Amino acid sequence: MREALALALASALGIVPLAIPEDSCQVEDVSLTWGFKESFRSYVSGSIARGSWEVSGDVGYETPHFTFRGGKGYVTADRAEGSAEFVGGIVFSGHEGILETSLQNPELVVTGTRVATLVVDVTGDTMEEVSVNRQDVHFATVTWARNDENVIASEGVWSVDDAQVLLTQEGSDAFGTYPAGEVMDPMSFRLEVAPGCFDDGGIWWVPAGAAAVAVGASALALAIQRGRRSRGQERP
Numbered sequence: 001m002r003e004a005l006a007l008a009l010a011s012a013l014g015i016v017p018l019a020i021p022e023d024s025c026q027v028e029d030v031s032l033t034w035g036f037k038e039s040f041r042s043y044v045s046g047s048i049a050r051g052s053w054e055v056s057g058d059v060g061y062e063t064p065h066f067t068f069r070g071g072k073g074y075v076t077a078d079r080a081e082g083s084a085e086f087v088g089g090i091v092f093s094g095h096e097g098i099l100e101t102s103l104q105n106p107e108l109v110v111t112g113t114r115v116a117t118l119v120v121d122v123t124g125d126t127m128e129e130v131s132v133n134r135q136d137v138h139f140a141t142v143t144w145a146r147n148d149e150n151v152i153a154s155e156g157v158w159s160v161d162d163a164q165v166l167l168t169q170e171g172s173d174a175f176g177t178y179p180a181g182e183v184m185d186p187m188s189f190r191l192e193v194a195p196g197c198f199d200d201g202g203i204w205w206v207p208a209g210a211a212a213v214a215v216g217a218s219a220l221a222l223a224i225q226r227g228r229r230s231r232g233q234e235r236p
């Protein structure tokens with residue numbers, strides 16, 4: 001998204017066209033929690049690898065989750081497109097330095113309704129002894145169900161709990177050991193934009209509201225008609 005802001009600035013200066021969709025909400029606050037992969041954390045910190053991990057920048061660690069905070073970005077009002085980009089990352093180390101894998105500058109890119117991609121820069125050697133130094137690796141696909149998300153449009157809050165995270169082929173190539181489709185730890189995030197900027201899923205209530213008005217109007221007309229009839233009957 002810093003890239004997007006740079007683009008916006010460049011666009012304002014008339015250098016390049018603006019890439020951010022018009023109906024976008026700027027991310028005012030974002031926090032994300034993700035354990036990466038529990039079995040990997042216990043492998044790294046256990047008796048086989050005898051290692052640890054270090055975090056930096058926007059990334060912290062509170063057992064058992066990595067936390068990404070203070071990212072920058074935008075999301076469209078319908079939440080089907082957007083990005084939250086963080087600086088800093090995680091470095092896993094073990095096996096007395098043979099394992100030294102770095103995942104930096106995570107970016108959660110919302111690519112559709114209830115689907116996102118986690119993009120990271122990866123460096124290190126895989127267990128298969130392939131040296132990797134790749135930017136913008138589309139590392140994992142993040143998906144969630146309608147029930148896993150909560151939108152409070154009036155407060156500009158969008159939260160998703162326990163989204164499913166699956167390693168992509170690119171992620172597998174860069175990280176090694178795990179195949180594409182490997183289930184990583186679930187991810188949760190909470191994102192804040194200006195109050196009222198998000199759509200409130202209002203599509204359903206417009207017809208529902210119209211139907212309610214129509215039903216109310218018919219009931220009123222019926223009541224008036226009956227009233228008239230009964231007054232008519234009272235007449236001698």
Ligand code: HEM
Nearest residue numbers: 039040043048095098099100101125126127175176177178
């Ligand atoms: C001296 C070099 C290494 C040795 C001897 C070694 C050994 C092992 C062993 C024995 C396991 C199986 C652990 C288990 O089943 O509990 C394992 C798992 C694994 N290793 Fe290594 N490894 C080495 C280097 C690396 C490197 C450089 C990476 C790069 C990231 C790596 C990534 C992994 C991963 C992802 C697993 C699977 C962990 C899991 O989720 O269970 N290893 N390794």
